[in-house]
Amino acid sequence: MRTVSIITLLVFTFGGFAQNPPWAAPSRYPPSKSHRANVISILSSGKSRGEIIYNEELIAEAGYWYSHGDTEALGPLMAAAKHSDGAISEALGCILGEALMKHPRMVLSSATRFSVQDQKRIGMLAVSADGSGFPPDEMKQIRFILLRYSRNQDSKLAATAKCWIVELNKEEAMLKDYEDLDKK
Numbered sequence: 001m002r003t004v005s006i007i008t009l010l011v012f013t014f015g016g017f018a019q020n021p022p023w024a025a026p027s028r029y030p031p032s033k034s035h036r037a038n039v040i041s042i043l044s045s046g047k048s049r050g051e052i053i054y055n056e057e058l059i060a061e062a063g064y065w066y067s068h069g070d071t072e073a074l075g076p077l078m079a080a081a082k083h084s085d086g087a088i089s090e091a092l093g094c095i096l097g098e099a100l101m102k103h104p105r106m107v108l109s110s111a112t113r114f115s116v117q118d119q120k121r122i123g124m125l126a127v128s129a130d131g132s133g134f135p136p137d138e139m140k141q142i143r144f145i146l147l148r149y150s151r152n153q154d155s156k157l158a159a160t161a162k163c164w165i166v167e168l169n170k171e172e173a174m175l176k177d178y179e180d181l182d183k184k
Contacts, residue, residue: 043076046083056087063095074110081122089125096126097134104145112156123164128171
């Protein structure tokens with residue numbers, strides 16, 4: 001069962017339904033150079049610094065930047081996957097999954113810069129959304145995208161897409177198991 005949370009706000013934002021979510025006040029966008037640099041550093045390290053706390057709101061803020069054209073925020077968001085759990089993972093999953101559906105080449109290319117282990121973690125988050133998975137039609141779209149890129153001539157891109165297909169298969173199997181348990 002899905003809960004109403006910041007994740008819902010993220011989905012609506014990326015879907016174009018929310019114009020001014022509460023976590024992205026207009027006074028904070030675009031961010032100052034120093035604030036942006038601090039956020040990028042915190043995302044990469046997973047450690048809070050000063051008044052900036054490493055949490056799902058920080059992830060959402062960087063996701064907002066990405067959704068408004070700051071493509072350089074994508075790499076640090078992926079780096080945050082190394083030290084994410086709970087609400088941070090849910091926020092990252094929604095952001096990365098939506099980004100994958102809208103800009104698959106950019107997302108997969110950015111992921112190739114990480115180790116295979118990190119690529120698996122990033123892929124797992126991207127295909128699982130907030131932990132309960134994307135709706136079936138979006139899961140089909142993600143599968144189609146990954147299958148298409150798994151045949152790409154760029155071997156790094158293809159390898160990342162294949163890695164993410166494995167993660168997608170795991171996610172779908174887990175969701176099916178949960179559905180089967182609910183039926184009992």
